[in-house]
Amino acid sequence: MHAEDMAEDFPVITVDTNALEAARILAEHRLPGILVTDTDGRPYAVLPASQVVRFIVPTYVQDDPSLAGVINESWADKAAEKLGDKKVHDVLPEHLTDVPPVNADDTIIEVAALMARLRSPLIAVMKDHKLHGVITASRLLDAALRR
């Protein structure tokens, strides 16, 4: 089985998408992560759901996690409001932009190896220099175990 056979349609956002909107898509569809493309539609980053959670954590708490407990409940509940007009590009951690896509003819092992090495919940599939679809970890396992 090749990557193109496993690829499926998946919600995609761009770097210019509103960060709050991106978080909402993940929350509503309970997705394991989401693919971020650049303005030309090329894969730019893979955002695991756990990293989208960081969107609502102020940078100073990310820098110093011991401050998380210092903040009281009513303020903590309003954390998402801070996102305001920020775009995905503004809140995207740099290390997540280094998730290369796989080619349509790559094998299941190649896709699994890349996904495992990068600890990424999904991988973009490219065909003829265009985004063909996305393979999630659960889709890959499903394909591997069906044999």
Place this chain on the structure above:
Amino acid sequence: MAVIAISVFVVAYVLIASDRINKTLVALCGGAIVLALGIVEADDAFYSHETGIDWNVIFLLFGMMIIVGVLRQTGVFEYVAIWAAKRANGSPLRIMMLLVLVTAIASALLDNVTTVLLIAPVTLLVCDRLAINPVPFLIAEVLASNIGGASTLVGDPPNIIIASRAGLTFNDFLVHMTPIVLIVMVAFIAMLPFIFRGSFDVDPERVADVMTLNEREAIRDPRLLIKCGAVLIAVFAAFILHSVVHIEPSIVALLGAGLLILISRLEQRDYLASVEWETLLFFVGLFVMVGALVKTGVVDQLARSATEFTNGNGLLTTMLILGISAPVSGVIDNIPFTATMTPIVSELSASISDLSHPHVLWWALALGADFGGNLTAVGASANVVMLGIARRADNPISFWEFTRKGLLITVVSIALSALYLWLRYFVFG
């Protein structure tokens, strides 16, 4: 050989100052070239006190980095900073003054970069609560960390280098550096309302928000805090009692770090997280390059030229070292500058006969290098780190915004230092 040693050194210095290439890579390449060409040999580089790597400096830094790495896990610093902010009853000016004080005291005990990494997030949190611009607070704190760090042997890397090369003790720094640091801090705090005029307006309703912060939640592991506190007290007691226990600061720091690792039972990745391997390797490369200048006689020649220029006048030489150290340290990193200057100051101290105090030139170098770090946004590592934190928090500090304040504080602190050196060592010395 001297020409090659100078060429390698100058090229490396320019590259380090330009900040285009990783400075550790530059220092190591410079060191490798003088070693490969045989200007410095293995014995010179690894075993010589005059021309080699100063292992006292390397291991003191290494030991303190581990101690700080464990201390950071306790949350005690966040506790103190939030407690101080609440004691200010929400007044932004009083908050700034108290946070500046906390930063200066912490900087005297820890290195400046660590202090900045600890104080900045708390400051952003408090300013976020008050809905005021955190930039003046962040600038004031980094200036305070460079001032406070000057007061002790372990407060700033230039002090560690100077102490090791000049054979100065922890108490020497307390007796000679702490008084002037206290004077400069008082002047700095008095200047805060004027330097940051217009930065202290706050909505009274937001003040109550600061009072709701719960500092007790910052202490994540009270038992670790007790262990860490006990070891830290023992380490500083051993620094102060050096004349009684006769253990070098580097050994004290290593023993303290080892003990802390044993009793804290932290994972390796936790206690090694704060070890800046790049910084340690930067020092190694730097020491080898400077060793080449010493071995080839360049340093002797520079010291002789300086003595001729000042005509062997102690006061003039002191003021010359102070006057050169501050601007140079403000433009390039003060660590390579201090590493280069120590052999020169050592020669000058030995050759100038009319010095009223044997270590006055060393204090001039320490004050110039430490306070000079405030001159520009790139004068000290702590400044660069603070600018990075501010940028990531969407509150960027421009080079000139920092430098305008830094220049003023540097001029005041160097003027006070010159007065202090003159009065203490030449008028009343």
